[in-house]
Amino acid sequence: MILDVKNVSKRFGGLWAVKNVSFSIAENEIIGLIGPNGAGKTTLFNLISGYFPPNEGQVLLNGEVISNLPAHKICQKGLARTFQLVRPFPDLTVLDNVAVGSLARYPRLPEALKKAEEILEFVELDKGKKRFGSELTIAERKRLELARALATEPKVLMLDEVMAGLNNTEVNEMLKIIRAIQKKNITLVVIEHIMAVIMSVSDRIVVMNEGEKIADGIPKDVANDPTVIKAYLGEEELDLA
Amino acid sequence: MEFLKQRGKSFPMVAFFAVMIILSFIIKNGFYQHIFILTLFYAGMSSAWNIVGGYAGQLSLGHAAYMGIGAYTATLLYLKMGVSPWIGIIAAIIIAAAVSALISYPSFKLHGTFFAMSTLAFGEVMRIIANYWRGLTNGSVGLSIPFKPSLAHLMFEERVGYVYFAMIFLAVVLVISSRIKESRAGYYLNAIRENEIAARSLGINTSLYKLYASVISASLAAVGGVFYAFYILYIDPSGLMDSAISIQFTLMAIIGGLGTLWGPVVGAILIIPLSEFMRAWLGGVGQGLHLVIYGLIMVVVVIVSPGGLINGYKVIIRKIKKIKA
Numbered sequence: 001m002i003l004d005v006k007n008v009s010k011r012f013g014g015l016w017a018v019k020n021v022s023f024s025i026a027e028n029e030i031i032g033l034i035g036p037n038g039a040g041k042t043t044l045f046n047l048i049s050g051y052f053p054p055n056e057g058q059v060l061l062n063g064e065v066i067s068n069l070p071a072h073k074i075c076q077k078g079l080a081r082t083f084q085l086v087r088p089f090p091d092l093t094v095l096d097n098v099a100v101g102s103l104a105r106y107p108r109l110p111e112a113l114k115k116a117e118e119i120l121e122f123v124e125l126d127k128g129k130k131r132f133g134s135e136l137t138i139a140e141r142k143r144l145e146l147a148r149a150l151a152t153e154p155k156v157l158m159l160d161e162v163m164a165g166l167n168n169t170e171v172n173e174m175l176k177i178i179r180a181i182q183k184k185n186i187t188l189v190v191i192e193h194i195m196a197v198i199m200s201v202s203d204r205i206v207v208m209n210e211g212e213k214i215a216d217g218i219p220k221d222v223a224n225d226p227t228v229i230k231a232y233l234g235e236e237e238l239d240l241a
Numbered sequence: 242m243e244f245l246k247q248r249g250k251s252f253p254m255v256a257f258f259a260v261m262i263i264l265s266f267i268i269k270n271g272f273y274q275h276i277f278i279l280t281l282f283y284a285g286m287s288s289a290w291n292i293v294g295g296y297a298g299q300l301s302l303g304h305a306a307y308m309g310i311g312a313y314t315a316t317l318l319y320l321k322m323g324v325s326p327w328i329g330i331i332a333a334i335i336i337a338a339a340v341s342a343l344i345s346y347p348s349f350k351l352h353g354t355f356f357a358m359s360t361l362a363f364g365e366v367m368r369i370i371a372n373y374w375r376g377l378t379n380g381s382v383g384l385s386i387p388f389k390p391s392l393a394h395l396m397f398e399e400r401v402g403y404v405y406f407a408m409i410f411l412a413v414v415l416v417i418s419s420r421i422k423e424s425r426a427g428y429y430l431n432a433i434r435e436n437e438i439a440a441r442s443l444g445i446n447t448s449l450y451k452l453y454a455s456v457i458s459a460s461l462a463a464v465g466g467v468f469y470a471f472y473i474l475y476i477d478p479s480g481l482m483d484s485a486i487s488i489q490f491t492l493m494a495i496i497g498g499l500g501t502l503w504g505p506v507v508g509a510i511l512i513i514p515l516s517e518f519m520r521a522w523l524g525g526v527g528q529g530l531h532l533v534i535y536g537l538i539m540v541v542v543v544i545v546s547p548g549g550l551i552n553g554y555k556v557i558i559r560k561i562k563k564i565k566a
Contacts, residue, residue, distance in 0.1 A: 049442060075444035089435035100432045103425045104444035152444055
């Protein structure tokens with residue numbers, strides 16, 4: 001197992017944002033993480049990536065406990081993430097944005113810039129790489145965010161809604177990139193709201209609701225799971241009423 | 242090719258100092274020489290400030306304190322123990338680096354305005370300490386350095402000696418500055434300035450890099466302080482460590498171009514001669530009138546070219562290129 005999440009919980013005041021969640025991911029899998037708004041998906045990402053430590057439980061990367069490490073160490077160990085609200089460096093060029101990522105593996109600037117060029121080509125953002133982060137469209141920003149995380153050469157890459165706000169063509173392009181990332185032997189954890197997309201791309205799906213894991217399995221089983229349907233659509237009685 | 246590229250990058254630096262050396266031969270008048278020295282000195286100080294304030298985006302308003310630490314360290318060592326200011330420079334660097342590390346670590350937990358406020362408070366506290374620690378600093382009476390010109394004492398018979406010393410100071414600061422800018426540290430500091438959370442997620446130890454920027458910046462400011470003391474030959478807390486001086490370093494960098502290599506230099510070249518001439522010409526009539534001019538320039542720059550003069554120039558170049566293409 002490349003990533004093991006063991007009984008993690010996170011409390012904000014009296015609210016359990018994430019409660020006793022466990023799951024494991026095998027190498028080179030694509031895991032979809034879904035759930036209604038406020039289910040705790042992003043909090044779970046923040047816990048795993050070290051943005052804050054869990055109140056309880058552990059996260060293991062390749063068998064090594066990482067849940068007590070700061071975010072930058074976790075990245076160096078090989079786990080990278082993107083942010084739902086993209087955070088490009090607005091006053092740096094696209095190339096420099098990505099180079100900041102590749103400097104984590106290539107401390108010498110010329111090499112880092114060369115690697116950054118390769119990544120930009122990979123995500124098809126190499127045209128206009130001299131533009132500033134602030135000049136990009138939302139689709140380009142999402143792609144830049146992905147490229148930057150990819151540049152740190154992670155073993156596990158966690159994508160937080162990289163397709164939100166994109167049109168159909170852009171979604172298909174992004175899907176193509178995600179599949180290409182999997183071919184690079186990178187394990188992916190994907191939060192996404194567009195059901196059709198997540199069902200088609202994931203090997204396995206983890207469903208969260210109100211901070212807890214309510215289902216975990218292959219897409220077809222999860223889609224037919226009554227608890228999942230209930231979480232998304234509410235009680236049957238309500239539907240009839 | 243790579244070699245030529247490197248050469249191309251250092252060309253502006255070589256050209257700039259060639260012009261400065263030529264100017265040092267042309268300017269013979271004492272008053273103009275004084276302005277020349279101050280301009281070089283402030284360009285160096287503002288560039289030193291720029292490493293932490295511009296590259297890392299941590300708006301320090303207490304840099305005069307580091308200049309004061311440098312000035313007092315070297316002056317006291319010289320006056321009380323006869324230690325050459327050259328060794329004083331090394332002592333000044335060590336003390337300023339230690340103080341900045343001590344101060345930075347807790348204050349970097351603060352962000353934006355709160356960080357700026359904490360550095361402002363630090364600067365004021367240092368000034369007040371210098372004022373009250375009479376046994377050591379002679380308080381507000383200040384310390385005078387007897388004029389004994391020799392290279393070992395860092396005092397020069399001819400004022401042009403100070404011109405060259407200030408030039409070397411600026412050159413050292415600029416070389417260090419450009420080395421940082423074109424390296425991993427520079428990229429990391431920029432990333433921290435732009436978005437600290439994203440920076441951390443990309444494997445950057447943000448506390449460590451901010452500390453690094455702060456220590457280098459403070460050390461260079463302390464070296465400037467030593468130069469200042471042995472040029473003016475008199476130091477006192479309010480003339481050296483006033484918050485207005487800290488703010489001046491900041492403003493020059495902002496006017497010229499925050500976070501750019503040449504911004505602080507451009508800012509100093511514009512501001513220092515202007516305010517010195519104003520002070521001389523307007524004399525008693527315009528106590529503080531140079532500050533009004535200062536303010537006007539700030540307003541104009543912020544409106545016309547919010548990124549500073551250097552960036553305004555870059556924008557124009559980019560537009561011309563677009564028209565051509």
